[in-house]
Amino acid sequence: MTNSSSDGPAIELSGxxxxxxxxxxxxxxxxxxxxxxxxxxxGPNGAGKSTTIKMxxxxxxxxxxEARVLGVDVAQNxxxxxxxxxxxxxTHHIYRWMRVGxxxxxxxxxxxxxxxxxxxxxxxxxxxxxxxxVKHLSKGTLVKLALLLAVSHDPQVLVLDEPISGLDPVxxxxxxxxxxxxxxxxxxxxxxxxxxxxxxxxxADTVGILYDGRLLMHGRLDEILSTTKRIRATLxxxxxxxxxPAGTIHDRVQGREWLVTVSGFQAEKLEHVRAxxxxxxxxxxxxxxxxxxxxxxxxxxxxx
Amino acid sequence: xxxxxxxxYRVNRLIxxxxxxxxxxxxxxxxxxxxxxxxxxxxxxxxxxASSVYALGLLQLAFxxxxxxxxxxxxxxxxxxxxxxxxxSRGRILTSKLLVALAAVPLxxxxxxxxxxxxxAARPAGPTPPVxxxxxxxxxxxxxxxxFFCVAWLFSCMLRSPTFSVCAGLITPFLxxxxxxxxxxxxxxxxxGSPLIVLWWYGGxxxxxxxASFLSGALYYLRRVEx
Amino acid sequence: MKISPSSHVPIYLQIAAExxxxxxxxxxxxxxxxxxxxxxxxxxxxxxxxxxxxxDELVRDGLIYAQRGKGLFVSDQGTTSAQNGALEVxxxxxEEGVRAGRAAGVSADQLREIFSASMNKPANKGxxxxxx
Numbered sequence: 001m002t003n004s005s006s007d008g009p010a011i012e013l014s015g016x017x018x019x020x021x022x023x024x025x026x027x028x029x030x031x032x033x034x035x036x037x038x039x040x041x042x043g044p045n046g047a048g049k050s051t052t053i054k055m056x057x058x059x060x061x062x063x064x065x066e067a068r069v070l071g072v073d074v075a076q077n078x079x080x081x082x083x084x085x086x087x088x089x090x091t092h093h094i095y096r097w098m099r100v101g102x103x104x105x106x107x108x109x110x111x112x113x114x115x116x117x118x119x120x121x122x123x124x125x126x127x128x129x130x131x132x133x134v135k136h137l138s139k140g141t142l143v144k145l146a147l148l149l150a151v152s153h154d155p156q157v158l159v160l161d162e163p164i165s166g167l168d169p170v171x172x173x174x175x176x177x178x179x180x181x182x183x184x185x186x187x188x189x190x191x192x193x194x195x196x197x198x199x200x201x202x203x204a205d206t207v208g209i210l211y212d213g214r215l216l217m218h219g220r221l222d223e224i225l226s227t228t229k230r231i232r233a234t235l236x237x238x239x240x241x242x243x244x245p246a247g248t249i250h251d252r253v254q255g256r257e258w259l260v261t262v263s264g265f266q267a268e269k270l271e272h273v274r275a276x277x278x279x280x281x282x283x284x285x286x287x288x289x290x291x292x293x294x295x296x297x298x299x300x301x302x303x304x
Numbered sequence: 305x306x307x308x309x310x311x312x313y314r315v316n317r318l319i320x321x322x323x324x325x326x327x328x329x330x331x332x333x334x335x336x337x338x339x340x341x342x343x344x345x346x347x348x349x350x351x352x353x354a355s356s357v358y359a360l361g362l363l364q365l366a367f368x369x370x371x372x373x374x375x376x377x378x379x380x381x382x383x384x385x386x387x388x389x390x391x392x393s394r395g396r397i398l399t400s401k402l403l404v405a406l407a408a409v410p411l412x413x414x415x416x417x418x419x420x421x422x423x424x425a426a427r428p429a430g431p432t433p434p435v436x437x438x439x440x441x442x443x444x445x446x447x448x449x450x451x452f453f454c455v456a457w458l459f460s461c462m463l464r465s466p467t468f469s470v471c472a473g474l475i476t477p478f479l480x481x482x483x484x485x486x487x488x489x490x491x492x493x494x495x496x497g498s499p500l501i502v503l504w505w506y507g508g509x510x511x512x513x514x515x516a517s518f519l520s521g522a523l524y525y526l527r528r529v530e531x
Numbered sequence: 532m533k534i535s536p537s538s539h540v541p542i543y544l545q546i547a548a549e550x551x552x553x554x555x556x557x558x559x560x561x562x563x564x565x566x567x568x569x570x571x572x573x574x575x576x577x578x579x580x581x582x583x584x585x586x587d588e589l590v591r592d593g594l595i596y597a598q599r600g601k602g603l604f605v606s607d608q609g610t611t612s613a614q615n616g617a618l619e620v621x622x623x624x625x626e627e628g629v630r631a632g633r634a635a636g637v638s639a640d641q642l643r644e645i646f647s648a649s650m651n652k653p654a655n656k657g658x659x660x661x662x663x
Contacts, residue, residue: 038578059388061529078529083391093382097314109307110390176576184569184579201536202577222541281634286539 008071010035010157010189011056015065018051018213025051027213028065033191033206035156038183040204040221041193044297048213049193050090053161057087070156083112086150086188090162092142094134100145101130104152111153118182119152125178140171147175151182158182160192164199172199179203197290209293211300217263221289228292229265231273233258233282241276245269250295250302261287261295308392308400316373316404323366323411330355330362331419349423356416356423357441363412364449365474370405371456372470375525379464388531398522405453412449440503447510448477454514458521480509534575542577546585548620554594554605555613565595565603592616 011033018026026048033039043049054060056067058078067074069081094103104123108114123130126144137145143163150158160179164172176199183190183203194200200207201221208218217224228249235241240253244260246269251260258279262269265284274282287295313320334355338348346354378384387397424438456473463469484505487493532553534545553559565571568586572579586603589595594612595603606612632642 038580057389058529059385059531075529079391079393082389087389089385089389091382091385093384093386095311095315095383095386096381098311106307106311107390110392112391173576177573180573180576180579181569184572198536201542202534205578205580222543225539225541283634288537288539290537 007035008068009033010037010070011039011191012068013052013056013065014068016052016055016062016067017064018048018055018060019063024063024213026055029210029213029215030065031208031215031218033189035189036187037206038190038192038204040200040207041191041210042195042197042200042207042293043193043210044195047210049210050161051213052210053159053191053193056081057085057159058082083153084156086153086155086158088143088146088150088158088160088163090165092146094142094145096135097133099131099133100128100137103134103145103149104130107149107152113155114153118154119148122148122152122178125181126174140167140174143167143171143175144178147178151178154186156188158188158190160190162194163192164194164196176202197293201289207289209296211297212304216296216300224263224292225287225289227265228261228263228287230285230287230291231260231262231270231282232285233260233273234280236278236280239278241279243272243276245272249292250299252298261292305396305400308396309403312400312404313407315377316370319366319369319373320408320411322369323363323408326362326366327359327412327415330359349427353420353423356420357445360412360416360442360445363416364445364452366408366412367405367449368452368456368470368473370408371453371473372460372468373466374401374405374457374460376460376463376466376469379531380466384531394526394528398525413446440500443507444503447507447514450514451477451480451510454518454521458517458524461521461525476513477506477510480506480513484509532575534577536577543581543584543588546571546575546577546582547588550585550589551594551613551616554609555617557610559605559609561605561607561609563605564601565605567602 009032011031013029013031016026016029017024029048029052041049041052051060055062056069056074058074058081062075070084072080072084074081095106098106104119108116108119122128126141126148128141128145128148134142134145147163150160158179163175163179167175179190180203182188190203192200192203204221206219207221207224209216231245235253235256235258238253238256240251240258244251245262247263247265249261249263251258253259260273270282270284273279331352334348334351338351375384378387424432452473454473455476456469459469459472460466484502532546532549534542534549536542538545540548550559550565559565565586566574568579568582572582575582586595590597590603592612593606594609594616596606597603629642632645637645
C-alpha cells in the first residue's frame, strides 16, 4: 500500500486532472520532480498552480490521474504525505485566537518527526514572539511562522505556494533566508510556485510553466535558457515571413524589427532565418526567463 | 490528541460558557424570587424541580450549538484549511470533536438530575407526579437534545454555515411532531387515549433520524477530501 | 556581492565572475578561504547548487582549490590568474565593441578615434563593482 522507494522521484504527477463544473482547472498534468532538486512552478494567475499543489497535498479531491509524493499515493494516504511535506500555503488561516507558542505546540504534537532544535533556531532567526496572538501578527510575520511550521518537522519535501506575494522587501529577504538555510542544511526537494520570476530564477534548478492547467514547458532552467534564443532581424519590407524555423515559440513584428523566440536552438535555425527572403541583419541573443515566460504565454493566448 | 481536544474546546468555549449560564440562570432566578418572598402558592421544592426541568429543556440548545459548530465552525473562518495540511486523520479530528461534545452531557444533565433527585427523594408528603411521567418528560427532553445535536452535526459536516446547521437541528423535532400530527389527521387514526403512544412514536422517529444523521454526517466527512 | 537573476548571463557565471574580480582586487588573497557554500548561497540568496557550479568552474580554472573537509581556498596563482581573467574579459568587451561598431557600419578610423578618446578620459575612481 505504501510504496515509498528511496530513489524514486520526490513528486510524481501522472495525468493529474481537476475539473470544476465543466472547465478543467488542471488538465492531464504529468510531471516528475527529482529528489534534492528545486522546482519552480511558473504560471500566470489562474493557471492552476495552487490547484495542482492542493491536490498533491491531499487538500483537494482529484478528478482524474494520480499524485505521488515520495512514492506514496496521496489519494490513499494523505496523512503520511502531510507528515513528510512541509507546506507553506498562499493564504494563511492559522487559528487566529491561538498564541504563536500554542500553534507551535499544536503542530509539534501532530508531526511525528518534529525537531525542537530546528524550531528553536527558526524562532530565534525570525525573532518570533511566542506570546503574541496570531491575529496580531503582521503578514510578514505570519508567513515566517508558516515557514517555521513547515520546516521544523524536518520534511523531505518543501512545498511553497506563492510564498512571497504581498511581502515587503525585508520580509521577503528574511523568508528566502529561512528557505535557503533549510535547503543548505537538509538538501530537501523544494517545489515553489510563483509568478515572481526573480525568486524562481534564484532558487530553482528546474522549472515548469503552467498555463490554463497545462504544462507548456519544463526542464532544467540552465538548459532551457541556454538552448532558447531570440533571433533578431530586420524585415526589409516589413512583411512577416511565412516560414518560421522549427521550434519557434513566438514571433513578433514591430515596424521592421522581427523577433523570433526559438527553442532547441541550433546553427541551422539561424541559417534558415538568414536564408529567408526579405530578411536582413540577423542576430542571435540570449533570452531571460521573464521574456521567455511572456512569449510562451503570448503564444498560448494566440492559439486559444 | 490532547492538543486537538484543547483546540476543539477553545473553539467551542463560548458555547460552554452559554451552557453554564443556562445551567445556573433558571435556578438562580428561582432562588432569588424565593429569597425575596415572591414564591406564591408553589413550594420551594416544587419551584426547584420545575427550574431543573426548565433548565434541562433550555440546555438542549447547547447540543444544537455544539453539533452545528462542530465542522462548519472551522470552515467559516477557514481555519479548517490550516488543519487540512497537518498530518491528522479525519478519524482523529472527528473523535476529538465528539469527545468535547460529549463532555457537555454531564455538564447539562448531572447538576439538574441531582437537584431533581434530591428534592424528589426528600419531598414532604403531597401529590407526587408518578415516576413514569417524570421519566417520559426527561426522556423526551433527552431525545430532543440528541436530535438537535445529530441533525445539526449532519449539516455541519456538509455545509459551511454553523448557523444554518444549528437551525436545521433545532427545527427537526418540531417537524417530527408536526409530521406525526399530520399523519394522525390524514390517516384519520383513532385518538390514542394516552399521550404515551405519541411519545413513543416521537422518540422512535427522533432516534432513527438522529442515528441516520450522525452516521451519514460522519461518513461523509471521513470520505471527503476538501477541508 | 550581488547577482542579477533577470540578467541573461547564467547566475553561476555571474557568481564566478564576481569571485574572480574579488580575487583580482585582492579581497580574497592566495591561501585564504572562500565563504562556505552555505554562507555564499544565503548571502547571495541563490540555490546552493548554483554556487556549487560556480565554485566548480573556478576550481576548473585553477583559481581556487578544495581542501578536504576545510573548504575552498584561493590558489597561489589565484590573483594573477584572476587578473589574467580580468584581462580576458576586457579583451572580450573590446572585441564586442568592435563587432558592434562594424555591424553598425562604423569605419575603422572612427573606431580608433573612439578608442583614443576613451583612453584620454580621466580614470573613474571608486566606481568598482565592490562598491555595493
